[in-house]
Amino acid sequence: MKIWIVGARGAIATTLTVGLLAARRGLLPLEALLTETSPFGALDLPSLDDLEIGGCDLRPGTLAESVRATLDGVGSFSAPVIDAVMPALDEMRVTRGVLRGGGPAVEALAGEDREAGAAGTARDAVRRIGDDLRAFAGGTPTVVVNVASTEPPPHPSLAAWDAEALERALDADDPRIPASCLYAYAAITAGHPHVNFTPSGGAALPALAELARAAGVPLAGRDGKTGETLLKTALAPMFPIRALTVEGWYGTNILGNTDGLVLADPDNKASKITSKKGVLEGCLGYAPAGDVRIDYFPPLADHKVAWNFIQFRGWGGHRMRLQFTWEGTDSVLAAPLVLDVARLVMLAHRRGEAGPVGALGLFFKTPEGSDEMNLHRQYDALLRWAAAPVPNGIAAPDV
Ligand SMILES: NC(=O)c1ccc[n+]([C@@H]2O[C@H](COP(=O)([O-])OP(=O)(O)OC[C@H]3O[C@@H](n4cnc5c(N)ncnc54)[C@H](O)[C@@H]3O)[C@@H](O)[C@H]2O)c1
Numbered sequence: 001m002k003i004w005i006v007g008a009r010g011a012i013a014t015t016l017t018v019g020l021l022a023a024r025r026g027l028l029p030l031e032a033l034l035t036e037t038s039p040f041g042a043l044d045l046p047s048l049d050d051l052e053i054g055g056c057d058l059r060p061g062t063l064a065e066s067v068r069a070t071l072d073g074v075g076s077f078s079a080p081v082i083d084a085v086m087p088a089l090d091e092m093r094v095t096r097g098v099l100r101g102g103g104p105a106v107e108a109l110a111g112e113d114r115e116a117g118a119a120g121t122a123r124d125a126v127r128r129i130g131d132d133l134r135a136f137a138g139g140t141p142t143v144v145v146n147v148a149s150t151e152p153p154p155h156p157s158l159a160a161w162d163a164e165a166l167e168r169a170l171d172a173d174d175p176r177i178p179a180s181c182l183y184a185y186a187a188i189t190a191g192h193p194h195v196n197f198t199p200s201g202g203a204a205l206p207a208l209a210e211l212a213r214a215a216g217v218p219l220a221g222r223d224g225k226t227g228e229t230l231l232k233t234a235l236a237p238m239f240p241i242r243a244l245t246v247e248g249w250y251g252t253n254i255l256g257n258t259d260g261l262v263l264a265d266p267d268n269k270a271s272k273i274t275s276k277k278g279v280l281e282g283c284l285g286y287a288p289a290g291d292v293r294i295d296y297f298p299p300l301a302d303h304k305v306a307w308n309f310i311q312f313r314g315w316g317g318h319r320m321r322l323q324f325t326w327e328g329t330d331s332v333l334a335a336p337l338v339l340d341v342a343r344l345v346m347l348a349h350r351r352g353e354a355g356p357v358g359a360l361g362l363f364f365k366t367p368e369g370s371d372e373m374n375l376h377r378q379y380d381a382l383l384r385w386a387a388a389p390v391p392n393g394i395a396a397p398d399v
Pocket residue numbers: 006007008009010011012013056057058059097098099100102106109110146147148149150151179180197198199223224225226227257258259330331333334
């Protein structure tokens with residue numbers, strides 16, 4: 001299997017690539033991969049031994065150049081580990097990505113390559129992505145994974161389009177179609193499973209799900225569940241199980257990486273906040289008072305601190321409180337998840353599944369193809385899916 005990464009020079013992509021190369025050389029353990037644990041390890045999953053990684057970013061170049069800039073000083077890998085994989089990274093070329101609909105925060109990342117990334121029509125961009133993808137895949141089964149910067153929410157009218165309307169909009173070079181949807185379209189029409197690890201539109205448009213079903217392509221998304229939201233969806237189900245009423249749940253996050261910089265733009269942040277906010281009502285059955293905040297705090301680099309304050313009611317209406325602080329390293333948490341989802345969505349492809357695979361909702365803040373938000377039930381659904389494949393050509397069952 002191969003993985004073609006959109007946002008290949010970013011923190012998640014480089015953390016994933018360095019970790020994988022280091023593990024292959026026996027320098028690090030392959031740890032925190034769900035697909036290496038029971039019962040998933042017994043499934044016929046694509047091997048990681050010969051997994052190849054490629055991709056695109058707004059600035060082309062080699063992965064080695066990005067690793068120095070992204071991982072230095074974070075502490076995820078020691079300098080000798082990074083040095084040991086540098087020759088392999090030097091050979092991994094990143095092609096030029098497509099700049100469209102990301103807003104000023106993403107345009108700033110492209111720097112002097114901005115015009116080249118934005119050149120041409122939507123159809124030109126799809127052709128360019130398709131050519132790069134074909135050259136990389138070379139006939140080997142390939143998953144396209146989007147770990148690019150978060151775009152502002154797509155224009156609401158895109159949700160009303162069917163596949164024909166989307167094709168017409170592409171012909172008309174409609175500026176409302178963001179890059180994430182063009183990548184998803186290019187993957188689907190070339191027959192590659194698509195994973196959207198970001199809150200951006202990606203393959204979430206009904207028109208793209210329709211095209212994926214018709215093309216026999218499975219989809220997984222969206223917005224990886226790696227930190228605060230992971231903990232929320234594990235913890236929130238406890239309250240209804242004890243008949244405790246959550247009156248309010250307030251959460252605030254600070255992070256200092258490039259993702260945090262992009263999310264400092266209110267338009268880009270809106271996508272992430274919407275994704276984070278959806279989970280509590282799904283777990284509790286009602287929406288408690290409260291808010292979710294995200295703030296850019298450069299000294300933390302790739303580390304994230306999330307503080308949550310929960311006020312709940314018990315016997316006789318008595319009020320109690322719970323607080324937690326999560327301190328994680330964003331890309332270290334995300335990298336193995338990307339590999340897990342890529343392997344599982346490729347398994348879904350082999351099984352003949354098409355469209356959003358709801359059973360993979362465990363991995364996402366906004367699960368596509370499933371309404372389930374409760375982490376424990378999502379895990380059960382994944383176990384059932386692993387044990388009982390759905391018939392050829394039919395989208396995942398109701399989970
Ligand atoms: N780290 C986590 O725990 C986590 C969890 C859930 C979701 N995410 C999402 O994953 C994404 C990546 O996170 P990260 O920390 O690696 O971010 P990052 O900023 O380090 O990397 C993103 C990369 O994408 C590139 N990029 C932006 N727009 C692009 C485009 N149109 N085409 C090609 N490349 C493009 C950027 O140049 C950058 O190199 C973000 O959207 C983030 O919100 C991260």
